[in-house]
């Protein structure tokens with residue numbers, strides 16, 4: 132009896148030690164993998180997800196890395212990340228500068244996705260938001276220098292909506308115009324055709340993931356003019372006269388009129404600008 | 417010692433090389449054929465099967481989805497679309513029938529790697545064996561699901577050797593070879609059957625899935641066993657054999673009912689006494705072996 136007791140407890144101890152070892156090992160492994168997974172959460176800036184991809188957080192839980200979207204893309208745009216890429220292993224992405232998305236009307240990649248990681252609610256490719264084109268290098272963009280390259284503008288599938296050319300004075304020559312390509316987020320799908328087409332050695336216009344491309348207003352910010360239009364009246368101050376300390380016969384209108392001179396009031400300058408310029412000189416003469 | 421280094425020698429001399437490797441060949445054929453179907457597309461442009469083991473579409477109609485990754489996705493709090501649900505149900509139904517770990521023995525590409533490691537180990541006489549609990553895999557399975565829950569992402573898929581290898585072969589491997597090499601060296605040098613027999617959470621998932629599956633290996637002629645131990649030597653989960661083979665006195669039936677059995681059929685191959693056979697999980701009374709034999713009229717080698 133006495134002999135068997137320590138034996139049992141030895142076996143029991145061994146069992147417990149084994150269990151603790153296993154649990155410890157697994158915990159260590161899980162901790163490491165958890166940290167690694169957190170790191171893999173951040174999508175690198177030049178990897179663009181296919182159209183309809185849910186936001187990165189949810190995409191990493193919903194995309195099962197099957198590659199069916201890759202297979203059904205007729206332009207070989209997409210590929211699955213390998214261990215060499217900085218993108219989460221096995222997930223689909225594309226690099227705009229290599230092969231951009233051709234914005235297929237029937238969006239085969241979304242249709243192929245078995246899990247809905249590419250949201251099947253996306254049926255109009257113009258509504259895709261894969262990223263946003265940003266003319267990131269104004270110093271090298273040819274159009275900014277006053278040349279008429281604007282290849283990005285010409286190739287854009289949503290030309291004149293997603294990219295427009297805005298005419299400005301060219302301060303360098305002082306007599307020409309510059310045509311600045313401007314991207315509009317309400318139409319740009321992030322397809323990457325512009326980045327692909329940019330004639331520079333390295334594209335001046337680049338597709339960035341939304342989280343990098345866009346700023347965000349403070350929650351409490353409101354554009355006064357929009358609110359005023361919505362409400363039909365100013366929401367800030369009731370329309371009343373300002374209490375400026377102005378000379379007789381003058382008042383200030385904040386609604387955009389500026390200084391107002393009432394009839395009979397004294398004008399600080401003459402109606403004839405020359406008179407104003409020469410003021411003071413007459414006295415010397 | 418030669419017996420254990422080259423188990424099945426006895427069977428070879430009595431039954432010929434081909435009979436002794438029947439199930440092994442069938443299994444390798446199955447593994448390579450499945451891989452081949454996936455590779456027909458990217459290599460030859462014949463698109464019968466698209467995708468990879470995590471989810472595929474066959475002949476543009478049949479969706480199949482790996483229930484393990486499906487479960488992980490559920491754990492992140494995401495409910496996949498119908499196609500994936502149907503695909504996962506089809507696969508679950510299949511393995512409920514034929515045995516969960518049939519995935520391991522007949523489909524999984526890593527099995528070829530770990531079997532090779534084990535074979536080399538035997539040939540090279542490497543005996544190093546670190547003490548790993550065969551239940552570690554269930555802990556890992558739990559950890560994998562917990563991680564999906566906590567991180568909201570398929571964290572395990574960042575390292576899962578099964579998908580790394582299978583997807584890698586089809587879509588491009590990159591440095592994925594490193595993970596596979598690590599598994600090979602681990603099984604070769606550190607622990608006997610270390611990965612598939614102790615750690616792989618995917619194997620654990622399929623074990624659990626096949627706990628009550630229909631198709632089983634049975635030791636129906638166990639009274640003919642001559643204790644050569646060949647079956648133990650080749651079995652990837654040797655602990656599953658004993659009860660079925662030697663449990664008659666303890667009132668155990670001849671069915672190998674442990675969910676860890678991969679239905680690989682290697683024991684059937686190597687046994688010179690033809691003790692084992694594929695069958696169903698039913699008729700598992702302790703005396704079922706003799707009865708079964710008589711009722712099925714299985715001939716007894718002279």
Ligand code: SF4
Nearest residue numbers: 204232233234235240
């Ligand atoms: S929309 Fe067309 S080109 Fe773009 S990723 Fe999808 S399939 Fe490829």
Ligand code: SF4
Nearest residue numbers: 194195197198200244
């Ligand atoms: S088809 Fe869907 S689940 Fe498959 S890789 Fe593409 S996005 Fe992921």
Ligand code: SF4
Nearest residue numbers: 287319320322323325
């Ligand atoms: S990414 Fe470029 S080409 Fe594509 S829609 Fe946006 S601006 Fe146009």
Ligand code: SF4
Nearest residue numbers: 520524526612616619
């Ligand atoms: S245990 Fe894992 S790696 Fe081994 S064969 Fe099964 S699924 Fe594949």
